Amino acid sequence: NSQDEEIxxxxxxxxxxxxxxxxxxxxxxxxxxVVPDPDDPEKNLEFxxxxxxxxxxxxxxxxxxxxxGCLSVPENHEGHAFRHARIxxxxxxxxxxKTVVIPAEGFLSICLQHEIDxxxxxxxxxxxxxxxxxxxxxxxxxx
Ligand SMILES: [Zn+2]
Numbered sequence: 001n002s003q004d005e006e007i008x009x010x011x012x013x014x015x016x017x018x019x020x021x022x023x024x025x026x027x028x029x030x031x032x033x034v035v036p037d038p039d040d041p042e043k044n045l046e047f048x049x050x051x052x053x054x055x056x057x058x059x060x061x062x063x064x065x066x067x068x069g070c071l072s073v074p075e076n077h078e079g080h081a082f083r084h085a086r087i088x089x090x091x092x093x094x095x096x097x098k099t100v101v102i103p104a105e106g107f108l109s110i111c112l113q114h115e116i117d118x119x120x121x122x123x124x125x126x127x128x129x130x131x132x133x134x135x136x137x138x139x140x141x142x143x
Contacts, residue, residue, distance in 0.1 A: 003034065016071050018111045020118035023072050030094075031115035035108050045108060049091035052116050055101070057084035062106075062141035068114060068124040077125040079133030083113045085141045107143055 002013035021030035029051045037043040062085040067078055087109050089102045104112050114124055129135045 014071055017107075018115045019071060020115050022118055029119050031112075031118070033108070033111050033115055035111055038106060038108075046095060047091075047102065047112075048094040049089070050094060052089050052091035052112070052119075054084075054087050054113070054116060055090045056088045058086040060085040060139055060141065061137050062110060062143065063137075064110060064143050067128075068110070070114070070124055072118075073123060073125065077128060079125070079128035080135060080137075081114075081124045081127040082129075082137065082140070083110045083127070085109065087113065089116070106141070110143070 001007040001011065002015045003017075007013065008015060017035050018031060018033040021028045031047075031049050031052055033047045033049075034044050037045050061082045063080040063082050065080075067076075068081045069076075086103070086105045089104060089112055091100060091102070092098070093100045102112070117123070117126075
């Protein structure tokens with residue numbers, strides 16, 4: 001709903017691509033992610049995952065050039081939040097009603113790692129180098 005301009009305005013929602021249950025006070029390992037499908041800009045990739053776990057991750061990093069934001073972090077934290085460029089996530093997907101293994105890269109990979117971090121109390125700025133927030137990694141995928 002937050003990605004729909006009309007609903008967002010009517011219900012005073014901040015646009016977001018993901019949320020973890022703990023952010024609304026529900027202490028369960030649940031996350032929801034809705035991101036544009038890189039293969040079809042008309043479509044979204046949607047997941048509602050219970051007990052998500054990263055079962056493999058690339059050595060190569062990735063990060064968003066403009067930094068990350070978070071519904072639970074009202075203030076701005078500039079810097080590159082380093083993530084794995086590619087991951088595989090095993091979870092029970094409530095939308096598909098089955099256990100899935102999701103191979104993720106690009107923006108989806110970053111979003112899944114951001115939300116899964118919430119389940120351990122880790123926020124995106126914990127992934128930014130305090131002494132060198134704009135640190136670059138020549139090997140990384142940058143979006
Ligand atoms: Zn967040």
